[in-house]
Amino acid sequence: MTMIQPKPFIEEGPQPLLREIxxxxxxxxxxxxxxxxxxxxxxxxxxxxxxxxxxxxxxxxxxxxxxxxxxxxxxxxxxxxxxxxxxxxxxxxxxxxxxxxxxxxxxxxxDKTLEFQIDFARYEAAKKLWDARQANLIKAAAGSGGNAIKAQADLEAMTPPPKPPVxxxxxxxxxxxxxxxxxxxxxxxxxxxxxxxxxxxxxxxxxxxxxxxxxxxxxxxxxxxxxxxxxxxxxxxxxxxxxxxxxxxxxxxxxxxxxxxxxxxxxxxxxxxxxxxxxxxxxxxxxxxxxxxxxxxxxxxxxxxxxxxxxxxxxxxxxxxxxxxxxxxxxxxxxxxxxxxxxxxxxxxxxxxxxxxxxxxxxxxxxxxxxxxxxxxxxxxxxxxxxxxxxxxxxxxxxxxxxxxxxxxxADAAVISEKTEQAEALRLWLQSSWTEPEILPGDVAQLGPNGLRETAKAKEAMSTLAQYGHLVQLPEGTEVRGRSRKLAFRVVRGS
Incomplete structure (x- = not known):
């Protein structure tokens, strides 16, 4: 689905937030x-x-x-x-x-991991022996006399260290x-x-x-x-x-x-x-x-x-x-x-x-x-x-x-922002679960989709729906359910 740019509410009715692919x-x-x-x-x-x-x-x-x-x-x-x-x-x-x-x-x-663990334990033991032999030869080669010469020759002749299993x-x-x-x-x-x-x-x-x-x-x-x-x-x-x-x-x-x-x-x-x-x-x-x-x-x-x-x-x-x-x-x-x-x-x-x-x-x-x-x-x-x-x-x-x-x-599906996703989730919830003609941010924060259980997020999603014509913001002070409201919206049905 592709995001389209927000549009102000116009006479032909609510506009889709998302276009179906x-x-x-x-x-x-x-x-x-x-x-x-x-x-x-x-x-x-x-x-x-x-x-x-x-x-x-x-x-x-x-x-x-x-x-x-x-x-x-x-x-x-x-x-x-x-x-x-x-x-x-x-x-x-x-x-x-x-x-x-x-x-x-x-x-x-x-099965192969079990075999690998056994092989790796054998490798570690062989590597320790190789390291110890190398260390002893290095120590002997650092001395003097015939033993040092022999140790140097043995050191040069050592086989490569054992390789770990793959x-x-x-x-x-x-x-x-x-x-x-x-x-x-x-x-x-x-x-x-x-x-x-x-x-x-x-x-x-x-x-x-x-x-x-x-x-x-x-x-x-x-x-x-x-x-x-x-x-x-x-x-x-x-x-x-x-x-x-x-x-x-x-x-x-x-x-x-x-x-x-x-x-x-x-x-x-x-x-x-x-x-x-x-x-x-x-x-x-x-x-x-x-x-x-x-x-x-x-x-x-x-x-x-x-x-x-x-x-x-x-x-x-x-x-x-x-x-x-x-x-x-x-x-x-x-x-x-x-x-x-x-x-x-x-x-x-x-x-x-x-x-x-x-x-x-x-x-x-x-x-x-x-x-x-x-x-x-x-x-x-x-x-x-x-x-x-x-x-x-x-x-x-x-x-x-x-x-x-x-x-x-x-390729026609451009990025859908998190805000648009949340607004679409709210639109669907309004269609399926909300029966009142008006709605308040507190209603959404308390009862709406999980991602909108914060008042700030609820207000943002409601503002987006108002831009697309799915909600109509009511004048400040409009009475809703017996009380004057600073921010309230009328739900546009059939959207």
């Missing part, structure tokens, strides 16, 4: 290829919008396969990493969708950017930023005024597959090569609206790297009792495939513990022609006055998004695949088109 296109479920059965199973069990289930499955599949190959695009190579942003109201079962597709991953992380966690919920980077130095080289509390991330430390630019540019570099440089007091200087990051951020509309209009998030191209969807709500219509037993089978098969992939050792650069060395999936023949035709269509639509001229950042990346999606589905089918088929590319393009249409639709 038109419904989006149906989600192209048939384009999900090997993920289709799992997505329909999640939708069947949760009765959530199918787009929510698809976001969960796509992001988890990307998290799993991004460690095994990149993909050719029209402009070079790109990671098989997807950033997904799901916008839905509280109660839409966003987290329920994620939970169903993450079962196998959570079990894997649990921390096995595959997901990092709600981290600071620094925390995420730090986890890549010691952990598995392909991770996922997954959270069903995206509002906490977007409104938290990582995206405050001091850190927003750093977070947006840093996460954009991860999406690009670029090396990540870190320079911090106490931690020293380091560069991360061969790391991959997938993401699935879930948030409510009111938490995402400011981000959609944020000049840093848009100017950096940060949001354009996300596959964004805000499906039509199913709340109030989820009345089916039970689900198809075949859904459990589909989810078990999804979990088994996920376990198989994340249990496979990824290709690492020789001599490293956690630096990926990836070859790209080829995009040849008909697959490349399909991608080129799609690129040309989206490029032409960005011309002044074109259908995509208002979302050029998203449109410019849509062909690459199509290639990435095609790569995810290709690798999900087989980690041994060496090229993207025309069928996979066709599916990738269909999904990229959907997400581009969503970006275009939601």
């Amino acid at each position: 038109p419904p989006g296109d149906p989600y192209p479920v048939d384009a999900l290829g090997p993920l289709r059965a799992a997505v329909l199973a999640v939708q069947d069990k949760t009765q959530a919008p199918v787009a929510l289930a698809a976001q969960s499955a796509l992001s988890v599949a990307s998290l799993a396969v991004q460690a095994f190959a990149d993909v050719e695009t029209l402009g070079g190579t790109a990671p098989a990493s997807l950033f997904c942003l799901t916008v839905a109201r509280s109660g839409e079962r966003k987290s329920g969708c994620d939970k169903l597709v993450l079962v196998a991953l959570r079990q894997y992380e649990h 921390e096995p966690s595959r997901t990092s919920p709600d981290p600071t950017f620094e925390g995420l980077v730090k986890s890549f130095f010691t952990g598995f080289p392909a991770k996922g930023l997954f959270t069903d509390e995206g509002g906490s991330f977007f409104g938290g430390h990582a995206m405050n005024s001091e850190n927003k630019l750093k977070t947006c540019s840093g996460l954009s570099s991860f999406w690009d597959g670029s090396p990540i440089n870190r320079t911090r007091a106490g931690d020293g200087v380091g560069t991360l090569w061969g790391r991959r990051l997938a993401a699935h951020m879930m948030a409510t509309p009111v938490a995402v609206r400011p981000l959609l209009a944020d000049p840093i998030a848009n100017g950096q191209g940060f949001l354009a790297r996300f596959l964004i969807t805000e499906p039509q709500s199913e709340i109030g219509y989820r009345l089916r009792d039970g689900y198809d037993p075949k859904s459990d089978l589909a989810l078990n098969q999804f979990g088994a495939r996920l376990t198989s992939i994340i249990s496979t050792e990824p290709p690492l650069k020789e001599g490293t513990q956690n630096q990926l060395e990836l070859e790209p999936l080829a995009v040849n023949g008909e697959a490349r022609k399909l991608l080129w035709d799609y690129y040309c269509a989206t490029e032409q639509a960005q011309r002044p006055g074109g259908d995509l001229s208002h979302v050029t950042a998203h449109a410019s990346k849509s062909a690459e998004q199509a290639a990435r999606i095609a790569a995810v589905m290709t690798l999900w089918g087989s980690l041994d695949a060496r090229e993207v088929s025309a069928e996979a590319m066709s599916n990738g393009i269909a999904l990229a088109q959907y997400y581009l249409s969503e970006a275009s639709r939601l």
